[in-house]
Amino acid sequence: MPMVALFVPCYVDQLYPQVAEATLRLLERHGCTVEFPEAQTCCGQPMSNSGETAAAVPLCNHFLDVFERYQYVVAPSGSCVGMVRHQFSTLVPGHPALEKVQAATYELCEFLHDVLGVRQVKGRFEKKVGLHRSCHAQRELRLASGSERQVAPFDKVKTLLGSLEGITLVEPARTDECCGFGGTFAVGEEAVSCLMGRDRLDQQAAAGAEVITGVDMSCLMHLEGLARREGRPVRIMHAAQVLLGEGA
C-alpha cells in the first residue's frame, strides 16, 4: 500500500478543511495509507511569487525537513505542487532532500492518474460540471495537453471526473484561460483580476455549468468570492469533493 503524506496547503487547512478531508478520504478509498504531518505549515509560494525569496527560503527548508521521510507527498493543489517541483530548485538548491521530495510530490489527480493508474473513479455525481483548469496544474504540472501546444491531447483531471457515473462535463469557451487569481495579483491588479474571474464565470455559465470544479482551491476561492458577491447560482467545489461524489 502506498504510504502517502498529505500536504495540505495553508489556506486549504485554514479555510477549506473539507477539501483536505475529501483528499484524505479519496486517497484512502484508493488504498493509500495516509498521514498528515502536523509540523507542515506553508510551502512559501505566496512569498516566492511576490519576489520575497528570502522570506520563502525558511519555509521551503521547513517543508523539505517535514516531508523528506515519505514515499509520496500528495496535495490538493497544482499550484503548491508546482512550487515544490519547480521553484524549490532555485530557492533551496542545497537542501539534501530537495530532489527526493520533488520527485515524491504530486498533485492529487496527478497522483491518482499517474501513480495509482486510476482511470475509473467509483461514484456518482449527477450534475453539469465545468472544469476550471488552473494554470499551474495546466502549464507547470502538465495535467492536460493545453490549448496552446500541438501535442496529442490528454487531460488527466477530466479523465477522472468524466469516469464518474451521472456526471455531465461541460466545456467553457477558452478551455484553459486563467481565472485572474494569480496570488497577490488578485489584490495588486484587482480590476483586471476580477474582470478575468467574472469572464470565466460567464463562460462557465454559458456552457451550462451548475458546478465549477478544479484542482486549485485558490482559483476557486477567487471565483467563489465573485460568484457569491453577485449571487450567482453556481456551486464551487474542489475536484476531490466531486470525485468523492459529495453533495451530488
Add this chain to the structure above:
Amino acid sequence: MGHLTTLTHPEAAARFAADEPRTHWHDDSLWFMRVKRDRAAAQVPEWERLRELAEGIKAYALANLPALLEQFEKNAAAAGATVHWARDAADHNRIVHELLFAKGVTRLVKSKSMLTEECGLNPYLEARGIEVVDTDLGERIVQFRNEPPSHIVLPAIHLKKEEIGELFHEKLGTDKGASDPKYLTEAARGHLRQKFLQAQAGLTGVNFALADTGAVVVCTNEGNADMGTSLPPLHIACMGLEKIVPRAEDLGVFLRLLARSATGQPVTTYSTHFHGPRRGSELHIVIVDNGRSALLGRDPYRRALSCIRCGACMNTCPVFRRSGGHSYGVTVPGPIGSVLAPTIDAKAHAALPFASTLCGSCADVCPVRIDLHHQLLAWRGDLVKAGHGSAGKSLALRFTAWLFASPARYALAGRLMRLALRVLPAGLMRSLAGPWGRQRELPVAPAESFRDSYRRTHGRA
C-alpha cells in the same frame, strides 16, 4: 515616441478595464488572433519541433553573436551595403540623421520598426526638419493620433473603426461618419502612395539578418517595406543586434513560425531578402546595441533576446487583453515587454513583472520558447532584492513568513484569522480585506482547521 503613460500598470489597467464593454471588445479582438494562431499551428504537425529548433538556433546565435555579427558585416559589405554600429538610441538617431542629412532628405517613409520606436527616432528627426511618415496602416493611424502603438503587430488594435473614421475624416478628408475598413484602407492607400512617391529615403526594420549571406530580411503584409525601398535612392535598415540568424536556411524554421504565431497566416505576404543596395541606390544597415549586449550577460533574461516580435504572447495574455498595450507604458508591452523593460530601467518598470498571473500561456505560444512567466517570476525576486518592491506588501509577506516558519505560530495565526472572519461584521471584514473585498466575498471560515479536526479524529498530539 508620443506620450507614454505615467500611471503604474495597475492604475492604467483599472482605468482601461473600467469600460467593460470596450475591454471585452479588445479582449475578443485579441483572442480572435489567438484562435487564428491555434488553427494555423494545428496545421503544422511538427509545430513543437519547429519551436524547439527555433529556440535552439536562437540560443546558438546568441552564444556566437560577436562572430556572427562580424560575418554578417563582412558579407553585407561585400554585397555593397554600408554597416553602421550604434551603442545606444542617441548613436542610432544621430547616424540615421547624418545619412539623411548628407543626401538632403526631408521626406522619409518608414515601415514598421519597433527599434526606431524604442530609440525615439521620429521626434528626433522631426525636430530636425524631416517629415517622417509611418507607412504601416496601423502605425500611420497611431502616428496621426500622436500616440505610440499599443501592440507590436497590431499598432491600432485599441481603436474602433468609428474612431479611425473620425480621424481620417479630419486628416485625410474621408466622408464624415464613414467607418468601413475597406473604404478607410483605400483612403490610406491613396494618401500613402503619394508619400511613397515623394519620399527621398525609405527606412525599414529588420526581421532577420543572415550572417552567411549578409542579407537583411523584412516581412510585411501590406508591402510597405517594398514600396518604401523600391522608389527612393536610399534605404536605411535598422536592426537590434539580436536579429542575427546564422544561415539563410534557418529561415525555413523561422518563417514557418513567425506569421502563424503572429496573425495565423501561413506566411507574411512579402518576405523580402535585401542583399546589398538596389542598382542606383544605397543600403545602410544600422546595428543597434542599446542595452542588448548587457542583457546578453544577464541570466536568465538573456533568453528574451531570442524574441522574434510576433506578438503572440500579447494576444494570449489575459492581462494584456484586458488592460491594453498602453497600460504598460513601454514600446514593447505584454509579457515579453515586461521582461525587457526592467532590463533597461528596473525602478521605472518595477510594476510590470507583477502585471501577470504567471499563467504561463505566453511561454506556450512563444515560437522561440522563451520561458516568459518564469522570467517574470525571476524579475520579481530581483526587483524586491533591489528595493523596488512594494514596501507594504513586502512587510506583510515577511511577517506571514515569520508566522509560518513555526507550526505553533502558524496554527495560532490561522485560528485568529478564522475567528476574525467568523465574528467580525461582514462590512468591517470587507474593508479590512481591502481590494479583495471590493468585488469579492471573503471565504466563509470554518470553526475548525483541517489540522485541528485531524488531531481530534486521529488522536495525535
Add this chain to the structure above:
Amino acid sequence: MAAREEILAALRRNAQPGAPRPVVDGVGARFPDLAARLAEAVTAVGGTLVRVPDLAAADAALRALPIHQGAKRIASLVPGVGAASFDPATVTDPHELEGLDLSVLPGSIAVAENGAVWIEGAKLPHHALVVIPEHVALVVNVADIVPDLHAAYARLDLAGRPRWGLFMAGPSKTADIEQSLVIGAHGARSLVVLLVG
C-alpha cells in the same frame, strides 16, 4: 569604429558558450499532390491559381482575366505571357512605373505549404515591379513546386549564391482596422499564379 569595437567587446564579454547549432531534422511538410496543395494555399492567402499546360495557354488564360482586360499599362518579364505595353528595362526611374496596371513576373519556386512564390531579384529591372502595380501575375513552372520553406531554401542556396529576392504570398493586405481583412493595402490588389505544366 569605436562603437563597433565597444559593442563587439561587450558581446564577447557577455556571450555564454551554449549548445551547438541544432540539426534541422524532424521537419518537413508532405503533400500527396503538390500542385493541388499549392492551389489551396494560394487561395488561402488571398490569391488565385490557374493551371495551364504551357506558356501559350498561360498567355490566353491571363488575357481572359479582367485584370488583363482592364489594364492599360502592362509590364511582362515572361516572354509570350501578357500583352506587354512597354519594356520596364528601358525605364530608368522607378517612379515612372506609377500607374502600372499589371506586372507579369517569373516565379522560380512555389511553396505548396504556404502559397509563397520566390521572385528572383536579378530578373527584375526594378524592385517596384512587385509592389507598384495594381495587379500581379506570377508564372511558375509546375516542376518548381516544393513542399515547404525548408525545401525552398535548400534549392535557393542563398549562402552559395547570395542575392536579393522575395517570397510573395498572395496580394498585399492589411487588417489594421478592427482586424477586418482588406486586400490591396499598398501593393497588388490581386495576385494570380499561372501554374504551367
